[in-house]
Amino acid sequence: MRTQVAIVGGGLAGLYAARLLHAAKVEWMLIEARDRLGGRILTVDEAGQPADDGFDLGPSWYWPRMQPVLAGLVAELGLSSFEQHSDGDVVFERMSRETPQRFRPVVQDQQSFRVAGGTGALVHAVARGLPRERLVLSAQVTAMALRGEHVELVIRHADGADETLVVGHVIAAIPPRLLEATVSFTPEQEASVARRWRDTPTWMAPHAKFFAVYDRPFWRDAGLSGTAQSMVGPMAEMHDATTASGGPGLFGFLRVDAEQRAALGEEALTRACLDQLARVFGPDARTPRAILFKDWAADPRTATAADRSAGGHPAPDPAPWVTGPWKEHLALAGSETSPTEPGYLAGAVGEAGRAVAELIKKLGAGGSRVGRSSD
Ligand SMILES: Cc1cc2nc3c(=O)[nH]c(=O)nc-3n(C[C@H](O)[C@H](O)[C@H](O)COP(=O)(O)OP(=O)(O)OC[C@H]3O[C@@H](n4cnc5c(N)ncnc54)[C@H](O)[C@@H]3O)c2cc1C
16 A cells, blocks of 8 residues: 555544645545544443543543634534533532532633533544545554655554555654554664653543433532542542533542552442542432443553553653654654643644644655655
């Protein structure tokens, strides 16, 4: 197989890069290891199946006033958004021997917004405008080799068969740490570059989210917003997860770390989370209609072993992410490499935009023409 540009990764960054290349009439192919698009964006119904209107097991929020590029994309795609529900009291659970306390929250300066339908709606809307045959799913890039003006990518399909894709340029829209851990390079990346990729935490990779779906938002009836913080656990913070179409739910980020989660198991964690929801929001919380749980640290398409112990926010750093012989042929473009919003959805969109603009400039200046449709 040959094409002009390979995009590695079908999360928001990879898909947005594909959208921009498609609009610029540059030939591309997107290679995605999972059997679905979206990467860390995963919106599901209460049965846990990917859905057009559901619960965000990955990202839920964006901040339109601070993130105009993402807000612009949401508008351009014709999607609507709504404010994170925060009317009502907040609950604080300080110690296990104390009853959780409720208090009036201070009004937030930068209100969080959610995309109607869930952030999965963003993925669907971007993917809708792209030719299906150029989106290759269940295909993992395992190696890249620089051969003169070309890059050869080895792609492993779900059945174990390997295929080679020859391109002029690669946009790697995957977290740098995952790139370093799962793709081999010939020639190897310079030691300082490989170290930096390895040391860059993948945002939220160590985390897990727990959802409880209910018949009605009973906490709102009691004057509670659904927001709670806890020093007790197993969840550290909880929020109203009710969907735009009114599917009531609560969710929480686990404070129990990845190793402890693996040791405890999902059943014990579920029981502990329901106990906590009942302590914080009242006895109705103990009997949800459905529960959902996603442990991102246990997902090898997002997290490496390093993410189970070393998380944190990637630090913005303007130094180049690729140096040496690879510089002309490889660009990194996932949310982690953003100099302004590393780790966020807005960072993924911004980085894809930057990588594509730089690539189009290179191609215009007479860069590689491998696989152009006119060849
Ligand atoms: C629980 C959680 C909550 C979050 N909350 C928020 C939030 O509220 N707001 C916010 O702005 N951000 C949030 N984030 C972060 C946000 O999800 C990410 O910034 C964004 O989705 C990253 O997009 P991306 O395309 O850069 O990377 P990813 O979504 O990670 O996409 C990378 C893709 O590459 C694929 N891949 C990996 N290796 C290979 C390979 N070798 N070959 C082919 N494909 C490969 C993966 O399967 C994946 O689809 C959250 C993340 C999580 C996990």
